[in-house]
Amino acid sequence: MAAFVIIGTIIAVLALNVHETSAWSVSCSNPFSTCYGQLKSCPANCAQWCEVDCTTCNVQCACDKPGAVCQDPRFIGGDGVMFYFHGEKEKDFCIVSDPALHINAHFIGKRGSGMTRDFTWVQSLGILFSSHQLYIGAQTVGSWDNHVDALSLSFDGQPIVLPPRLGAVHDIPEAGVQITRVEGKNAVAIEVKGSMKLEAHVVPITKQESRVHNYDITSENCFAHLDLNFQFFNLSNDVNGILGQTYVPGYKSPVKVGIPMPILGGEHNYVSSSLFKTDCAVSKFGTVSSGSIRPASSVSCKNSDSGRGFICRR
Template identity: 40%
Template sequence: MKGDLRTGFYVILVVTLYAFTVIVKLEAASSETKTCFQRKSPCFLKKQTCPKQCPSFSPPAGSTKACVIDCFNPICKATCRNRKPNCNGKGSACLDPRFIGGDGVVFYFHGKRDENFALVSDVDFQVNARFIGLRPSGRSRDFTWIQSLGLIFGHNSKTFSLEATKAAKWDNQVDHLGLSFEGKEISLPKGDASVWSSSREDIKIERTSDLNSVLITLQDIAEIWVNVVPITKEDDIIHRYGRPEDDCFAHLEVQFRFLKLSKNVEGVLGRTYREDFKNPAKQGVAMPVVGGEDKYRTVSLLETNCNACVYSSGLISLDKVEPLLLNQNTVDCTGGSSSGVGIFCRK
């Protein structure tokens, strides 16, 4: 009798272990995998498989999270992230404009309305932003927001621009995104997961909701999450913007994830990723403002010349320069001072 029970127990144990193994293999098979090919990363040639909570790098319509890999993450594991910008995360630029740099420090850069500034300038790509804004009576500076992005990249200095189109009143059922590549308008069908890519597939635009949200992927360079939002009446009352009735100041919320950067990267946001950067933002104040308007101002949205810009017109590739060792863990500075690997969030 005891022998039969023992035999039955082992049979059940073996069947259970087999079933568990099959389930694990099926889950792994249904999850996408990528390999890191960045030579100086700790994860070089290591495969990263997406977690079951977010099994795809390009999830289907309706998904709230997508899989991402970080070749410089010490644990070499793929993770989940939201499909829209996290305005409390590293590499973000939201509000008027509030940045969180590569060093995890919160700062404000107001620039000037109706002017353009280099957010990131590196040897083979640049990201500029056009600011819109207003100045109520009695104020010494403009309130500003990011209205559009201009990207210049590649050996032939290709151009892409994205803008929040002007609207008197915000309508959630209207797409407020304007897109163009090499000066030609892009028609991106409405609907979550709708995709457009260039003929060489060096840039891809993917909707992350039915309207007003996209993910821009510059192949092997960066991922940029973008969301279009208005200045609401509540925002106007709280911050005393003095918003007119005929303009809701539609603007962009943006978050960057860089796949590689050189050690000489520049720009309002780009410089915060440098190993030698010391953030001048004054800590302990409600709005730590940094300057640099004269260093980063460009003539137009797609102009790469500024006093501190390092873009080389595509003549130099990041593959030929010393890269920064990036840790791209998403930082959420809402949960306290310590968030993510090696990042300290300061208020």
């Protein structure tokens, strides 16, 4: 099967042979590109979610682009800086808070033997805008099966049922919302017109990941969670939240750049009392912005020559 993905200057065709491999092949579908139609394999660290930049012809991991929230959870800020935010399991944290948009993330996790903190992953999002509430979440799953859809969606408390086929669309015109299947199951793109776009993939903790990181995942719960990439439009200069603050002009990241796992602390500033509450300490939702409204700044990233990490430039 094939899917067309268009993100900024990135135009790619994705194809997956379900029976032979779990890795995607991608190619540029822009006929004016020098690498038009050339199949490229996704890197091992993003075997099912990568894209070809038709301008540079480089393969990019979506989890290595600005606006990404993936893994345990690892953030790539709007400034291109990578950092981790562990939080706590079974708690909610505001990742973006702006006068017209608020996004909370619910963390799931477990504490490994001898550990002093929880391993955590983003299980669901509560997105608030205008008077609306949009939910996207990963269902609790024992053993992972790619053929089973573990994605849940609702709008203003009403479940959304998307046919399990590539390209299926659910429109909510009165709210300017469009939800599109970017795979047959477990992956959607969501657009709130004039505000944001996100792509979300439900993924499990694999046996290999569990072994490498000592997660001690059992067949009772594979800790299915969301890997995410956001694009924002018309954020204000007052935007805050774990991810949101990184889009403020002149933002200086407090994390120690260059170390293997730079961690953003200050969990108490971002905790919300529930998924659709806007009561975190840094909340801006519903306030009057003191700064001008502006589009999010552009940052491009590519894998470093050393193969360790990546380089981002404005």
